[in-house]
Amino acid sequence: MTAADHHADAGIDAGTAAPVTVRVPAKVNVQLAVGGRRADGFHALATVFFAVGLFDEVTARPGEPGEGVTITVEGPDAGVVPTDGTNLAARAAQALATHHGVAADVRLHIAKDIPVAGGMAGGSADGAAALLACDALWGLDTPRETLFALAAELGSDVPFSLHGGVALGEGRGEQLTPVPTQGAFHWVFAVADGGLSTPAVYGECDRLRELAGGPGGADESHVPTPAADRALLDALATGDPAALGAALSNDLQAAALSLRPSLADTLRAGTDAGAIGALVSGSGPTCAFLTKDASDAAAVASALAASGTCRNVRTAVGPVPGAQLS
């Protein structure tokens, strides 16, 4: 069903429209190749995004005229999610309303299950979900291309949260090309105590590169242009977990480990327990483990939970679709 159909089904104007709920997945970057720092401060990327079955849900309800955007959050990490205009869901609602010249009067409720500041694009997911939910609530029927352009302005990861599945991200991560895959992959995620700031991790990556290469050593003129890894794309195309496990890579991992050395213990605990691949998810600190099948995933998850090297452990299957009306 399209956004327009959904609104038409509700059969009511925006003031009394029925609530709209959008479900949106987390991501892990199965490859994160980081090029040099660009003049605008962002880094050129070649990253393979992979959407996994851990979901947030964003529900949009009409607000009173003049009320603006309000945010409420539920879930174990609700206390650390901002509820003001800085929340990516609020920014998304505002950006969509401004684009169409309509009032951004909406109550957004986030049921948060994606770890916060964990490198799994939780805020980006809520931004993407809010774009879709408000589009349906307000009956705007925004072209998909426009939604992607608005998403890219909100953040580098937001377009992928709309897209879902598996996709190559270039530019600063916002330029997406679908990647063919076969079958389902079984993941385990070790969630850390506390988050890591994405800009701080990119900054640490630059610092480590400058230590190795001297002044300017982190700039585009010094760092090779990143490219997608053929072996990794083949592993995805053939649905081969062992080959994907061997090909996983993240250029931000050294920086995340430098800022949070204890993550090395987490990675080792998962590998010792039988994971066929392990890496820091995005900018971390969540660690992602690929396993052969569902029963290995359960075994790795219980070994990690018993290891004392993380706050909690989640299992998830992917790839899954991006943000969708539910």
Ligand SMILES: C[C@](O)(CO)[C@H](O)COP(=O)(O)OP(=O)(O)OC[C@H]1O[C@@H](n2ccc(N)nc2=O)[C@H](O)[C@@H]1O
């Ligand atoms: C680490 C990843 O999650 C991998 O997918 C993303 O690159 C981060 O994406 P994001 O959280 O959506 O990031 P944005 O909100 O666009 O940018 C936040 C900050 O991250 C850094 N940043 C982000 C993306 C990028 N290609 N280069 C960067 O250097 C910049 O310091 C930027 O100011």
Ligand SMILES: Nc1ncnc2c1ncn2[C@@H]1O[C@H](COP(=O)(O)OP(=O)(O)OP(=O)(O)O)[C@@H](O)[C@H]1O
């Ligand atoms: N809807 C939201 N959910 C969670 N955090 C949000 C949200 N909106 C804004 N934030 C802010 O963004 C920061 C990063 O949170 P987020 O969960 O998006 O991190 P992340 O998963 O590491 O992001 P990424 O993987 O995209 O780099 C949080 O500390 C919080 O201050």
